[in-house]
Amino acid sequence: MASGFEPYILGFLCNWCSYAGADLAGTSRIQYSPNLRIIRVMCSGRVDPRFILTALKNGADGVLIAGCHPPSDCHYLTGNLKARRRYYLLLKLLDQLGIERERVRLEWISASEADKFARVVNEFTEQIRALGPTPLRAS
Amino acid sequence: MSQTKLKLAIGLGATCSGCDMAIVDLAEKLTDLLKAFEIVFWPTASDQKLEELQQLPDGSIDLCLYHGSIANEENKEIARLLRKKAKTVIAFGACACHGGVPGLANLTTTKQLLATVYKETPSSDNPDAKEPSPETTVSDYSLHLPRKFDTVQCLHDYVDVDYFLPGCPPETALVDKAVEAILEGKLPQKGATLAPNRILCDECQRKRQEKKIPKIHRISNTIPDQEKCFLDQGIICLGPATRMGCGAKCINVNMPCRGCMGPTSKAIDQGAKMIASLGSVLGLEGEEQMSEEQVKTLIDEIEDPVGTFYMFTLPSSILNRKALKR
Numbered sequence: 141m142a143s144g145f146e147p148y149i150l151g152f153l154c155n156w157c158s159y160a161g162a163d164l165a166g167t168s169r170i171q172y173s174p175n176l177r178i179i180r181v182m183c184s185g186r187v188d189p190r191f192i193l194t195a196l197k198n199g200a201d202g203v204l205i206a207g208c209h210p211p212s213d214c215h216y217l218t219g220n221l222k223a224r225r226r227y228y229l230l231l232k233l234l235d236q237l238g239i240e241r242e243r244v245r246l247e248w249i250s251a252s253e254a255d256k257f258a259r260v261v262n263e264f265t266e267q268i269r270a271l272g273p274t275p276l277r278a279s
Numbered sequence: 280m281s282q283t284k285l286k287l288a289i290g291l292g293a294t295c296s297g298c299d300m301a302i303v304d305l306a307e308k309l310t311d312l313l314k315a316f317e318i319v320f321w322p323t324a325s326d327q328k329l330e331e332l333q334q335l336p337d338g339s340i341d342l343c344l345y346h347g348s349i350a351n352e353e354n355k356e357i358a359r360l361l362r363k364k365a366k367t368v369i370a371f372g373a374c375a376c377h378g379g380v381p382g383l384a385n386l387t388t389t390k391q392l393l394a395t396v397y398k399e400t401p402s403s404d405n406p407d408a409k410e411p412s413p414e415t416t417v418s419d420y421s422l423h424l425p426r427k428f429d430t431v432q433c434l435h436d437y438v439d440v441d442y443f444l445p446g447c448p449p450e451t452a453l454v455d456k457a458v459e460a461i462l463e464g465k466l467p468q469k470g471a472t473l474a475p476n477r478i479l480c481d482e483c484q485r486k487r488q489e490k491k492i493p494k495i496h497r498i499s500n501t502i503p504d505q506e507k508c509f510l511d512q513g514i515i516c517l518g519p520a521t522r523m524g525c526g527a528k529c530i531n532v533n534m535p536c537r538g539c540m541g542p543t544s545k546a547i548d549q550g551a552k553m554i555a556s557l558g559s560v561l562g563l564e565g566e567e568q569m570s571e572e573q574v575k576t577l578i579d580e581i582e583d584p585v586g587t588f589y590m591f592t593l594p595s596s597i598l599n600r601k602a603l604k605r
Contacts, residue, residue, distance in 0.1 A: 189558075190551035193597040211567030221566055226558030228578040233550060236386065236585040238602035275602040 147268035150195045151178045151204040151261075152187045153249075156215040158206035160251035165258050172258035173265040176204065183207065184246075185219025189230050192244060196234075199277040202243045202268040204260070209248040220248070240271055285341040287316035288332070289371075290361045291323065292347025292354035293381045293431065298372040299323045301448035302344070308455055315462055316342070320361075332360065340365040342461060344444075348374040348381050348594060349432045353425035362438040367466075369457070369473075373447040375434040376472075377541045378594025380447075382431045385593050385600035386585065389427045430600050443472040447539035447591060450474075450525045474524030476543050479536055482523045487511060490560040495580035498535055509535040510560055515587060520552035539591045548597045550588035557581070 153159040159180045165172065181187055184207025192203050205227065207220040214220040227246040234241050247260050289302070299321075305312060318325050319340060320332045343365035349355050362368055373379040384392055393410045397403060415422045434440055444457055457473045460466050467473075480487075487508045496513045503509060509516035509530075516535035522543045529536055538549055546552040563569065563577055581587070589596055 188551060189554040190548050190597065193548060193551055197597050221562070222558045224571070224574055225561050225578060226554050228575050229554045229557060229581060229584060232578070232581070233554065233584040233588070236583070236601070237598050238604075239598070275604060276598070 145269065145273055147175045147201040147265055147273075148199065149176045149202040149204060149261075149265060149268060150200045151176045151206065152181050152184070152191065153178050153204075154184045154186075154207040154215075154219075155180055155182050157208035157213060157251050158184075158247075158249040158257070161206075161249040161253045161257045164251065165254035168254050170254055170258045172261045175265045175268075176261050183214065183216050183219035184223035185214075185216065185221075187223060187226075189226055189233075192230060196239060196243070196274065196276055199274060201271075201274045201277075202245070202264060204245050204247065204264055206247045206249045206257075206260070209250055213248075213250060238275065242267055242271060243274065284317040285315055286319045286339065287312075288320040288340045288343045288361055288365060289318070289323070290320065290343060290345040290347075290357055292345065292358060292375065292434070293350035293379075294347025294372070294374055295380075296323055296346075297448045298344075298346035298374075301372070301446075301451060301454055304451045305455060305458070308458070312458055329357075332364065335364050337363050338366055341367065343368045344371040345369070345434055346371040346375050346448075348378045349428070349434060349437050350381055350384070351425040351427045355437055358434055358438050367441045367461075368434075368438065369442045369444055370434040370440045371444050372449055373445055373539045373541065373591040375440075376443045376445040376595070377592040378431055378433050378599075379591050382433075382592070382594035383586065383590070384431050387601065388429050388603070392427075429603075430594070432594050432599075436594075441469050442466065443470075445472065445474060445522065445539070445541045446525055450528070452526065453524055472522070472544065474522055474540065476545075477523050478543060478546075479518040479521045479523045479525070479527060479530075479540070483508075483518055483527050483530055485509070485530065491562040492560055493563050493577075495561075495577075497582075503533055503535075505533055515557070515581065517549070517553060517588070519556040520546055520549045520588070537590050538588070541592050541595070549592045550584065550596055553588040554584070 153162055184205055187205050195203050207223055208214045210220055231241040245264055249257050320327050343361045370376045397405055397410050411424055413424055413426045453474055485508045486506050488511055492513045494513050498514055503512055503514055514535050517538035518536045520542055521536055521538045522540040525540055542549040
């Protein structure tokens with residue numbers, strides 16, 4: 141493993157729950173790992189699998205998708221359920237394409253769960269650090 | 280006819296030559312084609328040799344149809360040579376446009392591929408464990424085979440392509456239309472795909488309903504209803520992620536779409552689009568209350584997502600091959 145490897149993690153956070161949760165983590169001054177770069181989307185159901193594949197292709201070491209808790213927190217009723225189905229199908233695709241499924245993670249984080257947000261980011265960063273750089277990054 | 284004929288070349292890459300059949304299938308239109316064009320190179324049907332092609336002046340061929348993907352050195356060389364000699368190059372068929380079925384070799388490496396084919400299959404009879412190699416000496420003669428690439432690619436990955444005509448093989452009506460456009464000089468803007476830019480569901484005549492698929496059925500284990508949408512019946516059909524223009528031929532003989540026309544220009548990645556649309560239509564009663572494990576069980580019914588969603592387009596997809604370990 142190359143020393144000094146800092147994971148580059150992209151996060152798609154839903155506007156209504158998870159982004160608010162991340163915001164709360166910030167305003168509450170909770171310390172968490174700085175490896176996550178956040179993109180705010182209106183719903184986890186908006187995250188086209190193409191976005192995730194493109195992120196991986198462009199060298200992201202990990203991709204986090206976070207949305208509202210099932211069963212009924214989703215602002216658009218079923219966006220999170222769709223995200224969940226796509227996520228599991230995408231994992232199977234990644235297995236076949238030789239990309240560790242641990243590089244893509246789906247989490248449910250509500251607007252009040254700043255602690256959970258920080259814990260997920262820390263955990264995920266450490267998990268990716270242990271996995272090492274993505275095999276897709278141009279060396 | 281005193282008028283000079285236009286020059287036509289048909290080049291082959293990694294292809295099954297089914298695309299040649301699509302040209303022959305023009306039937307009586309083929310005679311019109313031959314009235315207007317003189318064939319200067321077509322290994323499948325005419326007798327010119329590669330040397331003759333090499334001797335033609337650059338840019339002297341009016342139209343080149345290239346079918347097959349680029350899987351080895353020879354494919355690459357011929358593609359580059361034809362590009363140099365031809366004014367207009369059309370990527371003809373799924374393999375040239377998107378990589379096609381040979382593109383599934385991107386799930387492995389050349390080394391593994393040869394080992395599987397020549398040594399590991401149960402029917403392999405190869406006691407000396409021989410494999411084809413780029414260079415062999417047979418009684419003082421040195422013989423060469425083109426080296427196969429680890430990654431199969433599309434024509435446009437190597438040369439500048441003017442037009443794309445997808446399909447496995449391209450639908451005769453589309454070929455016909457393209458030939459007409461060429462003869463009348465009415466070709467669209469460079470880089471265009473010579474097929475409509477809408478999805479197959481737009482021309483599919485089957486009855487649709489509000490979808491919620493509780494179970495996936497494989498086509499090999501089911502007799503599908505003739506009238507109802509395949510997806511409504513839980514059978515995976517690539518219609519929502521596939522370009523129309525084929526006349527829904529498979530659908531009309533009760534087979535779901537496998538996606539040979541490739542994605543529309545907006546979908547870009549056929550597999551990702553298919554995952555997105557299946558994610559919207561799969562669904563279980565009371566899914567809201569289910570554990571992650573139970574949802575996974577439904578998804579696990581889809582075996583081989585790469586082979587299903589990228590049967591014809593793996594080399595042109597975002598992640599164009601299986602990642603190679605460092």
